[in-house]
Amino acid sequence: MGHINLQNEMMEQLKTKELMEQAKTYAYDYIENLPYMDVSPSCEALENLLKFEEKIPEESSSPSEILFMLHKYGSKATVAKSGAKYFGFVNGGVIPVALATKWLTDIWDQNSGLYIMSPIASKLEEVCEKWLVDLFGLQKGTAAGFVSGSSVATICAVTAARNKLLFNQGYDVHSKGLFGAPKIRVVVGEDAHSSVWKALSMLGIGRDMVEVVPTDDQGRMIIGKLPPLDSKTLVIAQAGNVTGGAFDSIEEICTLANQASAWVHVDGAFGLWAAVSSKRKYLTKGLEKADSWSVDAHKTLNAPFDCGVVLCKDRDSLVSAMQASGSYLQYSDHRDGMLYVPELSKRARSVELWAVIKYLGKVGIEKLVDDLCDNAEYFAEKLTEQGFYVGNNVVFNQIVVKCENSEITSATLKNIQASRKCWCSGALWQNEPAIRISICSWQTTQKDIDDCVNIFVACRRLATPVIM
Numbered sequence: 001m002g003h004i005n006l007q008n009e010m011m012e013q014l015k016t017k018e019l020m021e022q023a024k025t026y027a028y029d030y031i032e033n034l035p036y037m038d039v040s041p042s043c044e045a046l047e048n049l050l051k052f053e054e055k056i057p058e059e060s061s062s063p064s065e066i067l068f069m070l071h072k073y074g075s076k077a078t079v080a081k082s083g084a085k086y087f088g089f090v091n092g093g094v095i096p097v098a099l100a101t102k103w104l105t106d107i108w109d110q111n112s113g114l115y116i117m118s119p120i121a122s123k124l125e126e127v128c129e130k131w132l133v134d135l136f137g138l139q140k141g142t143a144a145g146f147v148s149g150s151s152v153a154t155i156c157a158v159t160a161a162r163n164k165l166l167f168n169q170g171y172d173v174h175s176k177g178l179f180g181a182p183k184i185r186v187v188v189g190e191d192a193h194s195s196v197w198k199a200l201s202m203l204g205i206g207r208d209m210v211e212v213v214p215t216d217d218q219g220r221m222i223i224g225k226l227p228p229l230d231s232k233t234l235v236i237a238q239a240g241n242v243t244g245g246a247f248d249s250i251e252e253i254c255t256l257a258n259q260a261s262a263w264v265h266v267d268g269a270f271g272l273w274a275a276v277s278s279k280r281k282y283l284t285k286g287l288e289k290a291d292s293w294s295v296d297a298h299k300t301l302n303a304p305f306d307c308g309v310v311l312c313k314d315r316d317s318l319v320s321a322m323q324a325s326g327s328y329l330q331y332s333d334h335r336d337g338m339l340y341v342p343e344l345s346k347r348a349r350s351v352e353l354w355a356v357i358k359y360l361g362k363v364g365i366e367k368l369v370d371d372l373c374d375n376a377e378y379f380a381e382k383l384t385e386q387g388f389y390v391g392n393n394v395v396f397n398q399i400v401v402k403c404e405n406s407e408i409t410s411a412t413l414k415n416i417q418a419s420r421k422c423w424c425s426g427a428l429w430q431n432e433p434a435i436r437i438s439i440c441s442w443q444t445t446q447k448d449i450d451d452c453v454n455i456f457v458a459c460r461r462l463a464t465p466v467i468m
Helices: 002-016 018-036 043-052 063-077 096-108 119-136 150-167 194-202 250-260 271-276 315-321 349-385 406-419 446-467
Strands: 143-147 185-189 210-213 233-238 263-267 292-296 308-312 398-402 425-429 432-438
Touching (some): 002 018, 018 063, 096 349, 119 271, 119 308, 119 349, 143 150, 143 315, 150 194, 150 233, 150 292, 150 308, 150 315, 233 250, 250 263, 308 315, 349 398, 349 446, 398 406, 398 425, 406 432, 406 446
Parallel strands (some): 185 233, 233 263, 263 292
Antiparallel strands (some): 143 308, 292 308, 398 432, 425 432
16 A cells, blocks of 8 residues: 555646756756855765664665755765866866756656667767767777766776787687687886776786886886787777876887787776867877877866767777677667666766767867866966975876975965865875866866865965964
């Protein structure tokens, strides 16, 4: 009887739309207050999270009270990463049309694994694949898989590369497995992103098996230090160092790799978008000569979370690596998204990506990228004027900042984070503590940057007497 009552109740909820209206009211309130929110939650907001700790309810709860609880306590414990003064972890903002699209697609609640599950998601994956290949100047026919982020995209690409390199040696991973497989070589820079190491580890390639190339003072692989490459080698290059933003010399690496029939993967989580800027595409010169790429749309492009992409020149290698079979799976003559990714069930993130690209167009995407990079240059210039030391060449959207010494740098960062008025992360740069700034949100203006420079100055002032 209880099940029938709940079913009738939920049917009524859909009919009246009262819950949707309540959620909309709360969402609008969040949007309106976002410009005035502290970037990170207060101590009180964090303490109020304890209100969510309870035994699992025996009976059904009030849906209105659930939404109210989320609004009253949950929204206060969010990080305002979509705002103008969040500069941590290369988290992008979100473009309004994409946010609205995400609301709509949440209502659709599509599973985009197969065409038959969601024709619209399948079609827009197909369209976005072609658009991305065009934007990045890649070879026509390059395949794209739409995943949660570049961490998963890297896993997909490295799997395809590993299997192909083994297949070229006459070894079929799908039938024989990895035990007893011939060796392949993996070459990475010593400043490779943690997601690269995670992908390698998950795929059975331990740190001791990897050939690490020394990097220069900007985190770029030193080409002269590359080991001789061969047809058993996977080289992972970087388009945008996660701390300083520098780009490996992709063209030089690809030229050497192509001569040796090695596979090149480009980790371009946020930096691959330099390819769409006439001012900064020199950073990605030779990009089309690689074999696979990983990139996020929820970073530089400001699409909503989560939206990552794996791109692979050899479509068959990606599909083979992500293979899925089962009599219940109904493949079609159209695009079936699960063929390109690990998941069989996945949300329709292609719809939001399509909305962002269609809204901005090539010109708008280029302006977005250039605005982020120009803001980074402006931020670095203003900090330098205030006596801060910028430790990297600001070529994209990343800035590495230091104070007079390591102790003051660390204390200043701690004060900045505690202020909750802007937020940056810390990092080690050339083995010393540094403040890491990532300019990622379309909302950031030069006025916001000026305000943040003043915060930096005040926080350094607070830090200096403590050390002395």
